[in-house]
Amino acid sequence: MNLRGAQAEGFLRKPPKDAAGALIYGADAMRVADARARLVRAVAGEGAAEEMRVTRLGPPELKGEPGAVLDELKAVGFFPGPRVVVVEGVTEAQAKPVLAALDGWAPGDAALVVTAGALKKTSKIRKAFEAHRSAAAVGLYDDPPGREEIEAAIQAENLRLTPEGRRDVDALAQALDPGDFRQTLTKIALYAGDEVAGPEAVALMAPATVDADLDEVIHAAAEGRSDAIGPLMRRLAGQGVSPVQLAIFATRHFGQLHGAAAGTAQPWGPRRDAMQRQARAWGGRRLEGALALLMETDLVLRSASSAPQMAVMERALIRLSRMAAARD
Template sequence: MKLSARDAPGFIARPDVSRSGMLIFGADAMKVAARRKALTDALIGPDGVDEMRFDRMTGADLRSEPARLLDAIKAQGFFPGQRAVLVEEATDGLAKTFSAALDEWQQGDAFIIATAGQLTARSALRKLFEGAPNALALALYDDPPGRAEIEAAIASAGLTNVPTPAFDALSAMGRTLGPGDFAQLLEKIALYKLNDPEPLTVAEVEGLAPQTADAAIDDLIAAVANGAVPKVGVAMMRLAGQGANPTTLCIGATRHFRTLHMAAAMGGGRPEEALGRMRPPVFGPRRDAMAAQIRAWGPARLEAALSALIDTDLQLRSASRAPALSLLERAFIRVAMMRPRG
């Protein structure tokens, strides 16, 4: 049967071993690996603490020796506790092998974990696990993780004192970072907060978040939005030395000003409240800085700045022979000078 994304975190945290097994599949190998590890840890202990109750094989192993799967499922261990068998890189060609194993499975046999890449609705392996009355199939898509998944990840990392603002900040990062990067961030935060009784804060979350070349782009966009004309040239020189793409920089600035404009157009409250209602929401020091920018610019000037950036983007994508970085720098300076002084 199918296991929904909503029910998956609960089942993976507390597997029902009266089930024969689960197929986990999806295009994102990192997501598949993360779910597989969480399920394995729940069955035999963290990080495979009891390898004596665990048997790992690949799809290639089964193609050359199909009987190996059933042998591993039925094998009797020397130590008590739930046993598990993992088959990685499973394919449709192994559907009959898995079908025989599911038919022969009995209560007390090893739990089957199969992982695969993207499988279509016509996939024989997918149809087998979805149609089996005692097995499960979990499809992982590129959608950002839901609240239940993020809550499960936070709990798995050992974080307990996470108030709503910090949770919202982590949720926003969980929707933008890859599964591996988000897991590493949670591990880093858990280590940082070890033996710290104080609640996790938004500033701590943002301070521990991965720092990449995007930070330099953020500095440039902040200089434009804050009207800091001298800083625009310095930031542009730094990014030019890093080989930044002018169109990418323009898209980033356009996205920032579009967010400011949308929040300013919402009305009916403070800019901070409007930014909090955005999807994804804006939190912490970044929200405060953007709220100040909204107040300084006002809707009319933000609309003019957005129009100028869109025109520049069109020029960068055209067949013009004008130096792209110089064209963009002049546009950023013109936009920065639109912000009222004082």
């Protein structure tokens, strides 16, 4: 099975009792590790590690031992209860023992949970888990977490939120990388303790996702202040900020504005009021045009084009500022 989104979240929360296991892969190592921990708990229970029902293997144990993983799957534990064999950080070079274990798995064996980085569609490991009759391949991408994933993350931290606090956490999930979002939830939970966390706690614990200059140049573009863009871009170049990084943050900013204009999301952070004003001024149609421009710019930046990248990004921000200035 190949699972994504809500299907993947449902599997991680409550896998079938007869599941052989899962491959969890993705570029965000923290997100993969969190999903792995949740799946192990769902399969074996909270006390599995203390009862020695979880076996962990890594690349050193796999080297030159094609039967290492299968042997652990077949082993009989000292304590009763479901067992899990976790194989972490697998690459294509270690595919042989993993594939042998998956092929030799039988009902009654331990569940096999394998983690890996980003895998191509041609990956042997990925193909094997996708094709297996009772195993799953769970791909975790850089997409913002969905509502079920956000809820699971909140529950994992035993975090209680006011409606306003939950609104800001939802907005935070759209603005941050998944790993940063998980870390921020942990900080909010520690800060709140036994109290219910409101928007003040969320704002206090939220990371500064961009420095002041990067934040300022994006707001300048959104507010039609084209004269401020050039000096800010030169300062950012001196700080070592990459054009691709700037394109990513600009896309997130205008994506938040689009969500606010459509009524599907709320801006967050100290400039929330300014972003609300920007969303109202731009409107949904213009914001769709802004996002299309940023997507086109991002493709140019990531292509083999010989155009100076910082100049490409600066031109895109100036075009956005002119769109903002001409909105009336």
